Amino acid sequence: MTKGQLEAKISEALMKFEKEFMGRGTIETVTCIIKDAVLVRLKGVLTPAEEQLAKTLEGAESIKEIRIQLLEGAMALLRNIIVEITGCRIKSLHSYISVKSGERIIIFVLDRNLEIKFI
Numbered sequence: 001m002t003k004g005q006l007e008a009k010i011s012e013a014l015m016k017f018e019k020e021f022m023g024r025g026t027i028e029t030v031t032c033i034i035k036d037a038v039l040v041r042l043k044g045v046l047t048p049a050e051e052q053l054a055k056t057l058e059g060a061e062s063i064k065e066i067r068i069q070l071l072e073g074a075m076a077l078l079r080n081i082i083v084e085i086t087g088c089r090i091k092s093l094h095s096y097i098s099v100k101s102g103e104r105i106i107i108f109v110l111d112r113n114l115e116i117k118f119i
Helices: 003-022 048-053 059-071 074-087
Strands: 028-034 037-045 090-098 105-112
Touching: 003 037, 003 074, 028 074, 048 059, 048 105, 059 074, 059 090, 074 090
Parallel strands: none
Antiparallel strands: 028 037, 037 105, 090 105
16 A cells, blocks of 8 residues: 555545544545654534634634534544554544634654655
8 A cells, every 4th residue: 555545545534534423524634644643634624503603702712622522532433543544553642623714633643653664
């Protein structure tokens, strides 16, 4: 499997996760393997109702808080997806959601340099 194929497989799995667990698919998902990190950029993750709510400061903060809680509740599932696809253990997971752009960034830090397999 090439690096691009592995990145595409991760993107597909995270798009499926967003649709099944969060209740809404993404417009686009891009994955980049960078040494011992997997960076996933999910575009279009907000629902139309969340987009309206995000127009106020209070609404935007509520969306961020709820989305963080939802992701934390799914942490084991996310970890399992990445472990199954990459064969690497997860050292840490970091996430950020922008209510302005409707994007979520997830970074998985792995227990080893995955990119070296493709050099």
